[in-house]
Amino acid sequence: MDWHKKPVLVTGAGGFIGSHLVERLVQEGAEVRAFVRYNSRGDIGLLRLLPPDTHSKLRIISGSLIDTEAVRQAVKGVDTVFHLGALVSIPYSYLHPREVIETNIMGTLNVLMAAREYQTRRVVHTSTSEVYGSARYVPIDEAHPLQGQSPYSASKIGADRIAESFIKAFEVHVTTLRPFNTYGPRQSARAVIPTIITQALAGDEVHLGSLEPTRDFTFVSDTVEGFLRAAVAENAVGEEINVGSGMMISVGDLANKIFDLMGKSPRIVQEERRQRPNKSEVMRLQASAKKAMELLQWHPRVSLENGLKITITWIVEHPQLYRPDQYAL
Secondary structure (H helix, E strand, O other): OOOOOOEEEEEOOOOHHHHHHHHHHHHOOOEEEEEEEOOOOOOOHHHHHOOHHHHOOOEEEEEOOOOHHHHHHHHOOOOEEEEOOOOOOHHHHHHOHHHHHHHHHHHHHHHHHHHHHHOOOEEEEEOOHHHHOOOOOOOEOOOOOOOOOOHHHHHHHHHHHHHHHHHHHHOOOEEEEEEOOEEOOOOOOOOHHHHHHHHHHHOOEEEEOOOOOEEOOEEHHHHHHHHHHHOOOHHHOOOEEEEOOOOOEEHHHHHHHHHHHHOOOOEEEEOHHHOOOOOOOOOEOOEOOHHHHHHHOOOOOOOHHHHHHHHHHHHHHOHHHOOOOOOOO
16 A cells, blocks of 8 residues: 555554554655643653654644544544554553553544544554463464453453454444564563663663563564554455464563673562462463464564564663663553
């Protein structure tokens, strides 16, 4: 698809994946509306880190996903909605489940209602690998049972099912993309890879939670490519599609791999406060990306080693954005 002059909306534009998607869409020539959560400081999140020539081409809209009218006005007149807006922290969802559920479910409902009203060509709805819970089999395909092992994952399951209902009941053109553990430059220390890197840079100890869980890491540029392809593939309408590398690595092995790349040898300290409740921990995630390859002709291009090198370099160059002595929710 030629994105030149195409009006698009990105919710969650100030977030990690959202900011990279916005940057790519601007590069492709799209007319981008970037929806960010309003705050009195005028903080636009990670969009502030975009190059000035990219930033100047954006229309930034501040509001709340649970404000029906704000979402309605943002969606009006766009060709494509990339719905990434959500509260994404699992530890935060333990503390404030109501806020997470209201934002993620009602926010998605508002987007879908507006898309139905204005007959938006395509909505790409963002799910998460967390909806699968601990794998009952690997690799995990889209037929795997959904398991709400945290309030966050339950909220995303709810949002996914609402998207499904709008496809079936109202013929809204939705594609649900399910990324597996995206990482890369700009990611906050809430995520495990920046947590490891920043602590290793700062001292001789790296504080982590459980080391045994395995994850499937996908570099952010590959995830963004999945979004763009999901927005244009005609056979992707009504589908739920995994985007993942198909490789899994434990948190402990990941930490040691990062240490090797950095030339560091810190001691790993496990902290109880960084661990999920036993029955809530997702022990194993590994994606089957077969469907993405078939429907989107998508496959990951950046290896874990190369992606980690890029991420390490970026964090080294932006130390002011991180507080390695604090545990980020």
